[in-house]
Amino acid sequence: MKHFQLKSMASVTHLLIYILAFLLIWEWLRPVPAVTNTGQIEIFVWFTLASAVLIYFRFPFYITMPALFAGSLYGLHRIFMEGPFLSGEGAGTLLRTFAAEFTMNTGMIFNGNFAALTDFFRTFLLFMLLALVCYLLYYWVLYTRKVFFFLLCTIAYITILDTFTVVDASQAVIRIVIIGFFILALLHMLNVQDEERAIGRRPGSFISPAWMYTLVTMAAAAVVAGILLPKPEPQWEDPVPFMREIAGIEGPGGAQASRIGYGVNDERLGGGFEKEEGTAFLAAADGEKYWRGESKDTYTGHGWTSDPEYIESEQIFGSGIDYHMFEDGAELEEGQTFIEMDEAADFELIFYPGQPVNVQNTSAEAGGSTIPENEIQFYTDAEGGRIQAESGNTESVRLESYELTYEEPVFPMEELRNSSEEDPEDIQEYYLQLPEELPERVTVLAEEIGEEHDSRYETAAAVENYFSDNDFEYETENVAVPEEGEDYVDQFLFETQEGYCDNFSTSMVVMLRALDIPARWVKGFTAGEEVEELEDGRNLYEIANANAHSWVEVYFPEVGWVPFEPTRGFTNYADFEEPESDPGIDLGEDNSGEDPNIPEPEGGVDDLLEEGGEQEGTEEETDEGTAVFTMKNLLISIPLIIAVMILYQKQSRLQNKFFFYRYRFSGTSASFSSAYQRLLWMLANEGLPRAEGETLREYSRRVDLALSSQAMTKLTSSYEKVYYGGRTPVGEWEKRKKDWEEIVRLLQA
C-alpha cells in the first residue's frame, strides 16, 4: 500500500483532467443496466465518485480504506437490504450478512467454484473494482500522463456494446470523443508546460487560454463535422450475422438477407440480399439486351407464382414459334447469339433476348456427363416463356452452351401511342389478375397516376416514371419483408419507399393491372458488362449473377409485349422507333435520364432479382445520397485533391510570393522592421531557421554563405541599428529594399 502515498496533484488543470477521467468511467457504467440485470446503477456511480474524490485528495490510507469499505457496505445495503442503514439493527444485520457472505464466498473462491458466487459478494467485488479503477486512472492520468489506451478501450467497449446489444451508443460516442479530446489535449499541455518549466520559461502549470480556445474550437469543429457530414451506409455488411455464422449460432428468424442471383421461387419477395459473386454466363450479341428467363402472371400479395403449361419440343421451335411475344405491329429483326454458361452456373433454362426462334448446338450435362445433343428436350412454358432443357432419362440438366436465333422487335412509337385497348380474352384472363385483399389505396394511387393520360402507352410511362418522380430510394440492404396480412406492393408504395428491382417492377405491374392494363412481371438478367469486341462485329458480354434483374412487360394489342423499366437507375434496352417528325418522348431513356444523380448503369452495372437477390458494390452507386465513389465524383475530386496537394506543397512558395509583393509595393520605412522579421520567418520556413543562441549577425553570415550573397549581412546591420540601436528607420527600407528582394528571390530559386 506504499503506492497510496503518491503526492497530491493539486492544480486546477489536474483536477479538470481527473474529472474528465471520472466522466469516462461513468461512460463505462451507463450501459451496464441495459446489458445486464444490474439495477440501481446510480449507486455505483456515486460510489465511484466518492472513491475518485478520496483518491484525488490523497487522504491517508487509514482514512481511504475504511471510507471505501463503508461506502461499499452502504451500497450493498441500498441494493440488498431494507430499512435504515444507520440504525443499530440495520447495520448489525448488514454486517452479519456481510461476514457470512464473505466467509462463504471466499471459501468458494478457494475451491475454484466461481460460478456459484452470490450476487451480494459479486456486487461487493464490483465496488472494489471501481475503487481500484479510480486509483489506476489517477495514476495513469496524472503520473504517467498516458490515457490514450484507456480511451481506446472505452471506445471499443462502447462500440461493441452498440453493435452486439440493444445499447444505442451514438450519443455516448460523441461524449467520449469530446472528453477524449479534452483529456488528451490537457495532458499534452501539461507536458509542454513541464518542458517549458525545465528550460525556465514558465513558472508552473496553468490553464492557458490559447490552449483552451484552440481545444474548444477543434473539438467543436470535429463534433459538428462528425454530426453534420453525410454518413454513407456501412461499406461492410453488418458483422453480427457473419460472426454468428462463424460461431455457428443461428440468426433470429425474420428478415434474413437472401443471396442474389437468378432464383426459382418468387412467392415471398422482400428483405435485403447479399451479392452473389461470380459470372452467370458469357454471351455474344450485337448490343445490350435484356436476357429474359421467364415471366410470372399471378401476384399473391407477397410474391409471384405461375402455373406453367409446358409444351414439349425437341428442336424447340422447329416448326414455327412456340412462344409468341410480339404481334404484327412490331418490326422484327432476326439475330444470332452464342451463350456459354459459366462453370459454376447451374441453369436448366435458356435466357434469350427478344423472342426466341431456334436453339442449336446445345451442349449440356447431367450428373457430370455430357448429354448427346439429340437427347436434349426442351419444354416451353407457353405463358411465362420459360424454356427448360431436360434429357430423356434424367430429371435435371445443366446447360453448358447454346446458340440462339431470336427475333428482336423495334417498337414504332406511333403504334404504341395509338394503340387500341382491345385485348384478347386470354390476355385479360391471365394478366389482369390481382389478389382480392389488395389494399384499396394502391388502386386509388394507380388511378391518380393514370388520371390525366388517355393512351395506354402514356399511362404506362407515367407509372414507370412515378418512382423516380417521387424519390423512391434504391436500397438493397434494409429492405422490409411484409408481415403476414401486409401487401408487398402496398408496403413499398406507402411505407418504406425503398427497395430494389422486385419492389419497383412488382409495384408497376400491380398498378397497371389496377388500371386494367395487362402487364406481367419478367425476370432475367440485364445486359452485363461488355468485355470484348468479337471479330464478327458482335460484342462479348459477361453477365454476372449480380446482374439478375426483374422488369415489366406491358401488352399492346398491336405490337405485343413491350418491356418497361421502372427501377431507378436502370436502362430499358428495348428499341423504340420515333416517327421522324415527331419529337415525342423516348420511353426507353425516360428513367435513367430523369435523375442526374443516378449514373447510367450501362453494361456493367445492374441488377438483380430473385428472392430478394440482388446486387453489390455498383448498386450502392446507383443509390443516390450514398453514391460517393461515382465516376463523376472521382473526376471532380481527383483534380481537387491534386490541387490541394500542390497548394500544400507550394504553400511556402506562395506565402513568399505574397509577402514579396506585399512589401515590394507597400513597404515603407516604417515597415522595415516587419519586413526584416518576415524575412526571418520565411528563412525559417525554408529550412534555414535561426538557432536559439545565434545572434542576428552570426545568422546573417550563415544565410549569406548558404545563399552566396551579401545581402543578409547588409540588411542585418541596418536592422541592428533600428532594433538594438533604437533608431527610427528613416530611409532604411528604400536603401535595403533591393537586398531584401534579393534574399526572397534566392529563396524561391
Next chain:
Amino acid sequence: MRGKREQPIVKQPLIYELIENVEKVVVGKRREIELSLIAILSGGHVLLEDVPGVGKTMMVRAIARSLGADFKRIQFTPDLLPSDVTGVSVFNQKTMEFHFRPGPVMANIVLADEINRTSPKTQAALLEALEEGSVTTDGETRELQKPFFVMATQNPIEYGGTYPLPEAQLDRFLFKFRIGYPTKAEEMEVLNRAEKEPPIESLQPVLALDKLLQMQADVKNVFAGRQVKEYIISIVNATRQHHAVYLGASPRASIALMKAGQAYAFMQERDYVIPDDIKYLAPFVLQHRLMLNSDAKLSDLTTERIIRDLLEQVHVPAGNEQAQ
C-alpha cells in the same frame, strides 16, 4: 567563444592606433590587448591567470607607455604589507610632520604580479583600491589617479603557499582571461625582436591621458537597448539556474557585462550595443564569477564549457518572437 573574428574589428581610429603601437612590441596578442583596452575604457580591471614568461608584463608596460601613463608594478610576496601597496606616512624630522609616501598603487596602470601569493590582508588593501578608486591610510582617504587600471596576475600552477582569492574579490575584476603561448610563427617573431635592443624603450605615447578620460566618458553614452539588457539578464539568469553551478553570476556581473559591451561597441565605432558584443564578452566576464558544485567537478565540467553551452541556448532577442 574564442572563435574566429573578422579583422579588424576595432574601427575607432585612436584605439586602432594604440593597438598598432602596442603590437610593435607584443606579438600576436591582439585579442588580449583589445580586452585590456576594453577594461580600461569601461573603468574595469583584469585578472590574468597564466604561467610566467608569456608576456604579461610586456603587454601591460607597452599599453602604459603608449598612453604615456604612470606605470607601477607590485610583486606580491607573502611578507608584503598593506602599506607596501597603498603607501605609508613617514615622519619628517625637518618639518616635524608626517609626510605621506605614496605606494605603487598610486599610479595610472598597475601590474599586480602573483596576487595570490600575498596575505589576504594585503590583497584586501589592493582590492579596496580596485573597487573604490581610493585608498585609506592613517584614517585618511586618498583618491587614486585617473585613469586607474590594474592588471593582476596569478599563477595557476603552484598552489603551495598561496592564498587563493575569495569569490567576493574575484567578482571585482571585470575580465579574467589567459594570454597563452604564442604560435610558432609568433614565437619566431618574438625571438627576432628580442635579438636586438628590447623595443619597448623606444615606444612613444600615441594617446594622451586626458583624451582617454574623454573616451571613458563617451563609452558611458553608448546606447544599450532594452533587448540587449534582456539578453544580458537571460544569460546571467541562466548561469544561476544551471544544474552544475553552485553560485551563479551576481547582478554586478550583469553590470560588468553591459559596461564591457558599451566599451566594445565604442571600439567598433558603434554607438549602440548589439547581442554579438555581449556574446563575445560574456565568457571573459563570467567565467571567474561562477562556482561549480561537486557534480560538475566530478564530471569534468568547466566554467568555460558551461558558459559556452549556455550561450548556445540562451535566446537572442531579434524582434520576430511574435512572428514565430
